[in-house]
Amino acid sequence: MEGYLGVDVGSVSTNLVIMDEKDDLLAYVYRRTMGQPIVAVQEGLKELEEKLPASVEVRGAGTTGSARYLSGVIAGADIVKNEITAHAVAASHVVPDAQTVLEIGGQDSKLIIIREGVVVDFAMNTVCAAGTGSFLDHQAARLGIPIEEFGSYALKSKSAAQIAGRCTVFAESDMIHKQQIGYRLEDIIYGLCQALVRNYLNNLAKGKEILSPVVFQGGVAANLGIRRAFGEALESEIVVPEYYHVMGAIGAALLAKEAVEGRTAPSNFKGFSAAEIKYETSSFHCKGCSNNCEIVKIEVGGRVLARWGGRCGKWEVEQVEEAVAGPI
Amino acid sequence: MKVTFPHMGTIDSLLSDLFTRLEIDFLVPPKTSTKTISLGARYAPEFACFPLKVNIGNLIEGLDLGADTVAMVGGLGPCRFGFYAEVQNRVLRDIGYDFEMIVLEPPAIGMKIFLERCRRLAPKKSLWQIFQAVRIGWKKAVAVDEVEKRVLQTRAFERKKGDTTRAHRRALKVLSEAVTAEEIRSAREEALAIIDSVERREQDSLRVGIVGEFYILLEPFVNFGIEEYLGNEGIYLERSVYLTDWLNPGGKKPVFGTTREKIHHAAEPYLAHFVGGEGQDTIGHIVEWAREGFDGIIHFLPFTCMPEIIAKSIFPKIDRELDIPILSLVIDEQTGRAGVITRLEAFIDLMRNKRKKRLVAS
Numbered sequence: 241m242e243g244y245l246g247v248d249v250g251s252v253s254t255n256l257v258i259m260d261e262k263d264d265l266l267a268y269v270y271r272r273t274m275g276q277p278i279v280a281v282q283e284g285l286k287e288l289e290e291k292l293p294a295s296v297e298v299r300g301a302g303t304t305g306s307a308r309y310l311s312g313v314i315a316g317a318d319i320v321k322n323e324i325t326a327h328a329v330a331a332s333h334v335v336p337d338a339q340t341v342l343e344i345g346g347q348d349s350k351l352i353i354i355r356e357g358v359v360v361d362f363a364m365n366t367v368c369a370a371g372t373g374s375f376l377d378h379q380a381a382r383l384g385i386p387i388e389e390f391g392s393y394a395l396k397s398k399s400a401a402q403i404a405g406r407c408t409v410f411a412e413s414d415m416i417h418k419q420q421i422g423y424r425l426e427d428i429i430y431g432l433c434q435a436l437v438r439n440y441l442n443n444l445a446k447g448k449e450i451l452s453p454v455v456f457q458g459g460v461a462a463n464l465g466i467r468r469a470f471g472e473a474l475e476s477e478i479v480v481p482e483y484y485h486v487m488g489a490i491g492a493a494l495l496a497k498e499a500v501e502g503r504t505a506p507s508n509f510k511g512f513s514a515a516e517i518k519y520e521t522s523s524f525h526c527k528g529c530s531n532n533c534e535i536v537k538i539e540v541g542g543r544v545l546a547r548w549g550g551r552c553g554k555w556e557v558e559q560v561e562e563a564v565a566g567p568i
Numbered sequence: 569m570k571v572t573f574p575h576m577g578t579i580d581s582l583l584s585d586l587f588t589r590l591e592i593d594f595l596v597p598p599k600t601s602t603k604t605i606s607l608g609a610r611y612a613p614e615f616a617c618f619p620l621k622v623n624i625g626n627l628i629e630g631l632d633l634g635a636d637t638v639a640m641v642g643g644l645g646p647c648r649f650g651f652y653a654e655v656q657n658r659v660l661r662d663i664g665y666d667f668e669m670i671v672l673e674p675p676a677i678g679m680k681i682f683l684e685r686c687r688r689l690a691p692k693k694s695l696w697q698i699f700q701a702v703r704i705g706w707k708k709a710v711a712v713d714e715v716e717k718r719v720l721q722t723r724a725f726e727r728k729k730g731d732t733t734r735a736h737r738r739a740l741k742v743l744s745e746a747v748t749a750e751e752i753r754s755a756r757e758e759a760l761a762i763i764d765s766v767e768r769r770e771q772d773s774l775r776v777g778i779v780g781e782f783y784i785l786l787e788p789f790v791n792f793g794i795e796e797y798l799g800n801e802g803i804y805l806e807r808s809v810y811l812t813d814w815l816n817p818g819g820k821k822p823v824f825g826t827t828r829e830k831i832h833h834a835a836e837p838y839l840a841h842f843v844g845g846e847g848q849d850t851i852g853h854i855v856e857w858a859r860e861g862f863d864g865i866i867h868f869l870p871f872t873c874m875p876e877i878i879a880k881s882i883f884p885k886i887d888r889e890l891d892i893p894i895l896s897l898v899i900d901e902q903t904g905r906a907g908v909i910t911r912l913e914a915f916i917d918l919m920r921n922k923r924k925k926r927l928v929a930s
Contacts, residue, residue, distance in 0.1 A: 324914035
């Protein structure tokens with residue numbers, strides 16, 4: 241059986257999927273990045289291999305997410321894609337007539353507008369991470385509620401509290417204030433969900449036409465309270481795909497399949513044994529000019545695999561870029 | 569007297585040339601770097617726009633190296649930049665620098681005012697000598713801009729990565745050595761020929777227009793070298809403003825092509841009057857390029873830039889009516905390169921897919 245690997249390494253989670261030749265999901269892994277993207281990808285590959293039937297042969301690999309170039313080197317990618325395109329491809333695959341994609345991850349959020357299968361506009365949060373997964377995590381921990389149950393509390397609310405959502409620091413003090421004067425927990429939680437949705441729409445959706453079907457994906461789509469708040473704010477049904485939390489990786493796998501189509505050369509994928517390779521990363525400050533760029537270097541057994549981080553490009557290792565970029 | 573000035577794209581070559589002609593002792597500050605920006609952000613008011621912060625950083629670096637006079641361009645109209653000379657003067661004095669500030673108001677305010685200000689830098693020269701130096705130096709500056717424009721149109725087609733950038737460097741060197749009007753004329757021909765000699769490959773490239781606030785557009789360091797990045801991605805570029813266009817907004821033959829009247833006329837259905845800075849030009853250029861069938865527009869503005877924010881609020885309407893994708897990028901000292909590149913990658917995908925779909929449909 242043929243399979244296509246998709247890897248999405250984000251700030252909070254690292255997701256890997258294998259899609260078969262009919263574009264169906266064979267297996268997935270969802271794990272925390274824990275600030276160690278290389279380890280996360282290697283451990284993820286190991287875990288993924290255990291979940292796969294032995295007959296699967298990986299014909300193509302794609303990476304996305306904020307660590308897409310790094311994970312592209314580690315896994316051996318045929319294509320490296322930005323997360324906006326990857327999420328749009330996955331959403332259109334699962335919901336073919338999707339017109340709007342809401343994606344909220346650990347530390348960023350995106351809004352993608354699709355018309356007739358083509359992305360026509362997008363926005364990504366710039367100045368503020370209010371309303372992303374990390375903040376919800378933090379609030380759940382502060383209230384002593386497991387993050388998995390956070391959303392179901394919100395569903396119990398009959399009269400949501402007004403929470404100031406423009407800034408997470410003030411949202412937190414507002415929540416504390418509401419707790420101190422005796423609001424019910426579920427009303428505070430749902431009020432927070434509403435505030436975060438309001439903030440998301442104010443930051444990303446201004447001037448954009450939100451048409452249904454609206455697809456909601458990313459880790460935060462698990463949160464029933466945020467789903468409810470989006471539904472109410474947009475007055476629209478919100479579609480949450482079955483594998484909402486690994487959609488970036490699904491997109492990367494689909495793009496990998498497209499990238500290797502008709503190609504005779506074998507995939508760049510290094511195999512699941514890539515998990516055993518010992519990568520060494522180091523960094524140094526370039527003294528070439530007053531920019532003092534910090535250059536990151538990835539090596540295997542003394543051989544430089546990749547180098548990046550400079551403003552002028554003099555340290556970039558060209559072969560790597562060619563090896564992972566593939567045809568577009 | 570030792571004169572220093574803030575950087576802005578190729579203004580260092582223009583001013584070095586002019587000051588040499590007028591025998592003014594000058595000091596080019598170190599190239600803008602992250603150190604420049606952190607110095608500027610430390611002393612400039614937080615809510616001033618990014619150009620002021622970078623300028624103050626440049627001037628501090630110039631003064632620290634021994635300059636005692638600052639030449640700063642002024643400006644017309646309700647864009648804060650025109651007032652920055654005065655703000656810089658006060659900020660730098662508050663820090664404790666002692667220097668003379670000479671504000672070079674653009675010739676559009678009045679040729680005589682402009683020449684008299686220059687004369688404060690070169691007291692031994694007559695107004696006529698200054699006029700001649702400016703006249704000839706200007707020809708060179710226009711040639712530098714024309715070469716830059718040709719570079720933007722060429723890089724997308726280069727066969728070997730980096731050839732255009734190398735040719736650009738050679739072309740600028742040829743121009744920098746020219747002194748007389750006659751030499752400048754032939755150096756211009758030679759420089760353009762150098763760019764045209766870059767070996768090309770045929771390819772179906774996207775066409776993108778770059779618009780927005782002039783400083784961010786003109787200074788590659790603050791816009792993360794976006795033009796080179798896009799050129800390397802195989803994208804043909806046009807830009808709404810070049811250095812000499814900005815210095816002489818009333819020019820009859822601007823380097824960007826067409827004329828400002830035409831651009832303002834094109835903007836009319838969406839924005840019929842001046843809103844400060846280049847707000848109206850931004851709209852006009854987008855409309856023109858949309859009509860010419862460009863694949864997309866990239867818009868740059870410094871955080872808190874009022875004229876460009878006004879322009880930006882009109883984009884959804886333009887996109888609806890003329891079907892042209894526009895990506896706005898807000899730049900200041902907090903902006904990270906990774907975020908800009910992610911958005912650009914996605915925007916390039918968007919334009920490629922849109923074009924593919926159009927091809928399939930026809």
